[in-house]
Amino acid sequence: MFPLKDNVPSKTFPFVNYLFIAINIAIFLHEWKLSEAGQLEAFIIQNGLVPARFFSAPVEQVSKIFSSMFLHGSWAHVIGNMWFLFIFGDNVEDRVGHFRYVFYYLLMGVGAALAQLFANPSSALPMVGASGAVAGILGSYFVLFPHARVQTFFIFIFIIRIIEIPAFFYLGLWFFTQALNSFGSLTVGVTRGDVGGVAWWAHVGGFVTGFVAVQFFKKKRKTNHPFF
Numbered sequence: 001m002f003p004l005k006d007n008v009p010s011k012t013f014p015f016v017n018y019l020f021i022a023i024n025i026a027i028f029l030h031e032w033k034l035s036e037a038g039q040l041e042a043f044i045i046q047n048g049l050v051p052a053r054f055f056s057a058p059v060e061q062v063s064k065i066f067s068s069m070f071l072h073g074s075w076a077h078v079i080g081n082m083w084f085l086f087i088f089g090d091n092v093e094d095r096v097g098h099f100r101y102v103f104y105y106l107l108m109g110v111g112a113a114l115a116q117l118f119a120n121p122s123s124a125l126p127m128v129g130a131s132g133a134v135a136g137i138l139g140s141y142f143v144l145f146p147h148a149r150v151q152t153f154f155i156f157i158f159i160i161r162i163i164e165i166p167a168f169f170y171l172g173l174w175f176f177t178q179a180l181n182s183f184g185s186l187t188v189g190v191t192r193g194d195v196g197g198v199a200w201w202a203h204v205g206g207f208v209t210g211f212v213a214v215q216f217f218k219k220k221r222k223t224n225h226p227f228f
Contacts, residue, residue, distance in 0.1 A: 002153040014090035028078045048126025069109035071128035081130045108136025115205020132202035139210030142171040178203040
């Protein structure tokens with residue numbers, strides 16, 4: 001099921017959310033140029049978050065938590081993350097406030113990164129992507145707009161439909177699948193010694209961070225200060 005849009009209009013222009021989307025896309029375009037020059041791998045290793053390297057020198061590596069959340073591994077990776085952020089992030093920015101949303105988004109990324117770091121501390125593979133931060137936005141949306149309707153592109157075998165489903169069901173199902181894959185990745189890590197591909201625990205950690213943190217960051221409904 002792929003989300004197409006929700007039915008909750010933004011009350012304010014979500015310029016911070018759009019700024020994050022623009023930054024992620026701009027950095028990926030830079031990565032694309034580096035790839036053509038054969039320099040991408042070194043760039044990812046330098047700026048990605050490597051768990052084993054982080055735990056060997058955490059103070060020196062803490063900046064990688066932030067740099068890694070703006071890097072992506074493919075067009076599908078960046079487009080998928082930015083699409084989810086486009087659909088759900090504007091409403092969360094509405095409820096958090098523009099200025100605080102800057103820090104809030106970064107906090108989501110930190111929570112996601114820490115979850116993945118502690119789930120697989122010996123990994124020598126660089127972690128990259130906004131998926132964890134976006135997962136935090138999804139967790140926040142789950143709390144703030146559970147009864148919103150999400151228009152979804154649904155495919156099952158030969159059945160193709162566009163349907164509307166409650167946000168709590170769509171996002172709850174999304175979280176459930178991430179959690180299943182997270183525990184599955186632990187089993188793979190035990191047998192193989194490392195885990196590549198998707199950082200499932202970052203998704204879970206981000207979602208839980210958003211679920212909890214939004215209780216403290218959300219604005220009161222009656223306010224005259226949209227920026228704070």
